[in-house]
Amino acid sequence: MIGLISATAAGAAARDRLVAAWPARTRVYDGPVRDAVERAFAECEQLVCFLATGAVVRLVAPLLGDKTSDPGVVCVDEAGRFAVSLVGGHGGGANELAREVGELLGAEPVVTTATDAVGVPGLDTLGFPVEGDVAGVTRALLDGEPVALDAELAWPLPPLPVADHGAYMIRVTDRLVQPAEQEVVLRPPSLVVGVGASKGAPVGEVSGLVEAALRDAGLSVRSVAELATVDAKAEEPGIVGAAERLGVPVVTYTAEELAAVDVPNPSDAPLAAVGTPSVAEAAALVRGGELLVPKRKSERAEGPAMATCAVVRRTARGRLAVVGLGPGARDLLTPRAKEELRRASVLVGLDQYVDQIRDLLRPGTRILESGLGAEEERARTAVAEARRGQAVALIGSGDAGVYAMASPALAEASDDIDVVGVPGVTAALAAGAILGAPLGHDHVSISLSDLHTPWEVIERRVRAAAEADIVVTFYNPRSRGRDWQLPKALAILAGHREPTTPVGVVRNASRADESSRLTTLAGLDPATVDMMTVVTVGNTATREIAGRMVTPRGYRWQEEPK
Secondary structure (H helix, E strand, O other): OOOEEEEHHHHHHHHHHHHHHHOEEEEEEOOOOHHHHHHHHOOOOOEEOOHHHHHHHHHHHEEEEOOOOEEEEEEEEOOOOEEEEEEEEOOOOHHHHHHHHHHHHHOEEEEOOOHHOOOOHHHHHOOOEEOOOHHHHHHHHHOOOOEEEEEEOOOOOOOOOOOOOEEEEEEEEOOOOOOOOOOOEEOOOOOOEEEEEEOOHHHHHHHHHHHHHHHOOOOHHHHHEEEEEEEEHOOOOOHHHHHHHOOOOOEEEHHHHOOOOOOOOOHHHHHHHHOOOOOOOHHOOOOOOOOEEEEOOOOOOHHHOEEEEEEOOOOOOEEEEEEOOEEOOOHHHHHHHHHHHOOOOOOEEHHHHHHHHHHHHOOOOOEEEEEEOHHHHHHHHHHHHHHHHOEEEEOOOOOOOOOOOOOHHHHHHOOOOOOEOOOOOOOOHHHHHHHHEEOOOOOOEEEEEOOOOOHHHHHHHHHHHHHHEEEEEEEOOEOOEEOOHHHHHHHHHHOOOOOOOOEEEEEEEOOOOOEEHHHHHOOOOOHHHOEEEEEEEEEEOOOOOOEEEEEOOHHHHHHOOO
């Protein structure tokens, strides 16, 4: 919950905008400001104070305890110009909250945390438990000292400016090791513990068994991702309580799913009880992985064991984000695309597109760029890197799914990696906005490049669009080696549309050297068109109105007499 405190009418107005936007996330604290801050500090995970930073410093100073547990505090000034991350930038999430508040209120987020200032992700913000000399290793990263990365487990980390060797070390492991001097240990969620329990098994017996099994195997309890069991045991108090103690979810599977898993130690007892010859081992292994601890029973002073467990290490699933960069203008690059670019430790793309966004990449990002004509190679490279457990961004112009990198990459990928699509503003949309509203009704995009598609197929599609009276946007309309396809396509359309049909021509939409013009189907000179141009041909209803190209939507109220 985010506590909101204000003292003036202007602050209350800004506060109410947050309440309207985040009704489930916020709580207003009224009354004397000191009392309101004290109550919010005790009851909320984060605070937004619409007060001067000096006042907030004096109010929260006596309340501060530990940065790992204190709430994050953001200050917004009276004029709403700045959202200042004051306390708990990382641990309390104040840095991200300042950015969210700034976006919502139109304020400039002010983040002074050193790692955020230089674009290096904080080691305590990666979403993993972290142990060791966090401050010392972070300082070394900021000072440019060599910090080595020892990834015993491949995991999709964000970019880190690491070296092959160094006096400082970041270790990624689920093994039960103590951090050495000048070392940080990251605990990835790589371990799955399968558990079985008799009805009424005590919480202590289940959790004690799990902790002992991990300890004896030399594994860290902080790398446990989940407890897995059969769905018949989903509400078993001993299992639920053990998961709560570990701070992990309980994941369940049907008896049929577990019975299909090949396990080394099947048993008749669970088969008779819940319908599968294995619960602990099967639940741990059902989604694959390496069995590190075979089925193990709890130990009791009296009576039979009431719990079993098994431990599996799952390999990390790499992450492939296919990112559309838009038509070229920086302000048409979406916030989601920027986020994915900063999250990826490996960037794959065409060299000229990499140059467009190189300044947005975090230090340590590995860049794999290539020239024109290497689309399939880039797709294979991106998928291969993701299969190695990396966080990968594969970039394309416009929308990566439109005549770009998404289709070859996804044709290469299988279900062993996570794939995220990030939409971008297409060239057709950017050109349409410049021209007016040419895509106001049904429309189609057709590439005139026959490098990958036979001309016979392209011609059939153009003819179908012409006969259907659909607005057509031509991509890749003309190059030095392909100068006859556009005249041919225009001739096909001319067989079904008047010579006066509006045609919009936009070159380098949204870029510094953007140019556009309106002409007609009869007046367009194909020699003025190149590969950087988008050509939009209207349908029989398209009109030029006040110098803009407009295709009516066909609303009935527009046809009614006034």
